[in-house]
Amino acid sequence: FSSTLFPVPKRPAIVSAVASFFSTTMAPSAPENASHNAALLSSSGVGGDVSSAAQKSRVTIIGSGNWGSVASKLIASNTIKLASFHDEVRMWVFEEKLPSGEKLTEVINRTNENVKYLPGIKLGKNVVADPDLENAVRDANMLVFVTPHQFMEGICKRLVGKVKEGSQAISLIKGMEVKMEGPCMISSLISEQLGVNCCVLMGANIANEIAVEKFSEATVGYRENREIAEKWVQLFNTPYFMVTAVQDVEGVELCGTLKNVVALAAGFVDGLEMGNNTKAAIMRIGLREMRAFSKILFPTVKDNTFFESCGVADLITTCLGGRNRRVAEAFAKSGGKRSFDELEAEMLQGQKLQGVSTAREVYEVLSNRGWLELFPLFAAVHEISSGRLPPSAIVEYGEHKPNFSAVEGAAQYFSS
Ligand SMILES: NC(=O)C1=CN([C@@H]2O[C@H](COP(=O)(O)OP(=O)(O)OC[C@H]3O[C@@H](n4cnc5c(N)ncnc54)[C@H](O)[C@@H]3O)[C@@H](O)[C@H]2O)C=CC1
Numbered sequence: 287f288s289s290t291l292f293p294v295p296k297r298p299a300i301v302s303a304v305a306s307f308f309s310t311t312m313a314p315s316a317p318e319n320a321s322h323n324a325a326l327l328s329s330s331g332v333g334g335d336v337s338s339a340a341q342k343s344r345v346t347i348i349g350s351g352n353w354g355s356v357a358s359k360l361i362a363s364n365t366i367k368l369a370s371f372h373d374e375v376r377m378w379v380f381e382e383k384l385p386s387g388e389k390l391t392e393v394i395n396r397t398n399e400n401v402k403y404l405p406g407i408k409l410g411k412n413v414v415a416d417p418d419l420e421n422a423v424r425d426a427n428m429l430v431f432v433t434p435h436q437f438m439e440g441i442c443k444r445l446v447g448k449v450k451e452g453s454q455a456i457s458l459i460k461g462m463e464v465k466m467e468g469p470c471m472i473s474s475l476i477s478e479q480l481g482v483n484c485c486v487l488m489g490a491n492i493a494n495e496i497a498v499e500k501f502s503e504a505t506v507g508y509r510e511n512r513e514i515a516e517k518w519v520q521l522f523n524t525p526y527f528m529v530t531a532v533q534d535v536e537g538v539e540l541c542g543t544l545k546n547v548v549a550l551a552a553g554f555v556d557g558l559e560m561g562n563n564t565k566a567a568i569m570r571i572g573l574r575e576m577r578a579f580s581k582i583l584f585p586t587v588k589d590n591t592f593f594e595s596c597g598v599a600d601l602i603t604t605c606l607g608g609r610n611r612r613v614a615e616a617f618a619k620s621g622g623k624r625s626f627d628e629l630e631a632e633m634l635q636g637q638k639l640q641g642v643s644t645a646r647e648v649y650e651v652l653s654n655r656g657w658l659e660l661f662p663l664f665a666a667v668h669e670i671s672s673g674r675l676p677p678s679a680i681v682e683y684g685e686h687k688p689n690f691s692a693v694e695g696a697a698q699y700f701s702s
């Protein structure tokens with residue numbers, strides 16, 4: 287990309303260390319390349335060392351599916367360049383046997399490719415696949431979580447007490463859990479279970495496109511500490527992957543999570559061959575429900591977040607080219623006769639959909655709180671995907687007009 291078309295914004299250099307995390311792990315960002323070269327020279331016995339091993343951050347990725355593998359490629363291309371990170375990036379792999387009889391981890395380490403979830407793409411020689419979850423996190427102080435959301439509760443349980451004190455985490459996971467007390471975002475699950483601060487990274491990020499280095503953008507959501515967000519930006523940002531930080535963890539995470547429900551609706555519309563106007567209408571209604579749902583649950587969610595890559599851009603890309611859309615289209619084409627589980631297994635070969643379980647989880651929140659009539663599109667998606675309504679209900683269901691009288695004061699969340 288020409289720099290005039292897509293100028294990479296100059297980010298302010300991080301000048302002060304504000305937390306113990308930085309004082310022990312982070313070298314100043316401006317002279318990164320110079321210090322890295324010096325470190326290389328030093329390791330080859332030529333020059334003096336400038337960044338001691340103790341100061342460097344060590345990154346582990348928990349997850350190795352389609353997006354997890356692309357994340358490892360992005361991160362590995364940066365850790366090798368930046369002196370404030372150890373070169374090696376460890377990637378926890380949920381071990382499985384390939385049809386050849388070999389273990390996936392061994393093949394990744396031999397070929398430098400995730401032959402099952404991202405074939406044909408080299409991850410970077412500094413990526414080390416590790417099937418042992420506890421071992422993978424042992425030495426890391428920057429943890430990147432990127433598994434399908436349904437596995438996170440189990441993963442967190444296994445990691446309790448195993449994570450290095452003072453570690454930072456980021457979640458790339460689109461989804462949520464529903465607990466007795468209400469919805470629990472995955473970043474909160476990670477923070478609460480592991481006692482670590484957790485940012486999020488979401489965006490219009492179809493993994494296979496980023497794998498071949500086509501330009502895209504992403505949004506980091508952070509809670510309070512801008513410096514930590516900048517460190518994550520530094521770790522992910524490349525000339526073809528432009529990352530921006532916003533102070534709105536819940537807004538960013540809910541955008542990434544809820545757009546998968548709208549993508550199912552868009553897929554139903556495609557399967558019914560309703561055309562582009564209908565699909566655009568569904569996307570607009572879906573975006574409105576996304577914003578209202580987010581703001582009712584978390585009043586701090588910012589309107590601007592919906593205009594970042596994590597918001598409207600992710601909604602568009604997923605409704606055009608995502609897996610949720612594709613499988614939902616096949617579901618509608620079968621008239622709802624083939625189940626999502628069957629279609630997922632056949633069409634995605636081990637990759638996982640997030641939209642169907644998210645639609646169920648959202649539905650649970652809506653029915654627990656008496657909000658079903660306020661969110662007719664979200665409700666219809668779950669009723670269709672669970673077989674209670676036919677796919678055609680996506681465009682018949684009360685024209686998706688929320689019934690504001692169902693909940694006092696609700697209209698404000700839908701107004702522009
Ligand atoms: N693929 C994409 O284009 C994008 C995906 N995401 C999000 O990233 C997250 C991870 O998705 P992907 O990396 O695409 O995964 P994926 O759907 O490609 O792969 C499934 C992964 O789950 C693992 N797995 C299977 N059973 C497991 C178990 N019992 N315990 C733990 N892991 C198990 C598999 O080994 C594999 O790594 C999801 O929340 C998704 O929404 C976000 C942006 C883009």
Ligand SMILES: O=C(CO)COP(=O)(O)O
Pocket residue numbers: 460489490491492493546549600603604607608609610611639640
């Ligand atoms: O989240 C995604 C793009 O940002 C990918 O969506 P799908 O899981 O529907 O492919």
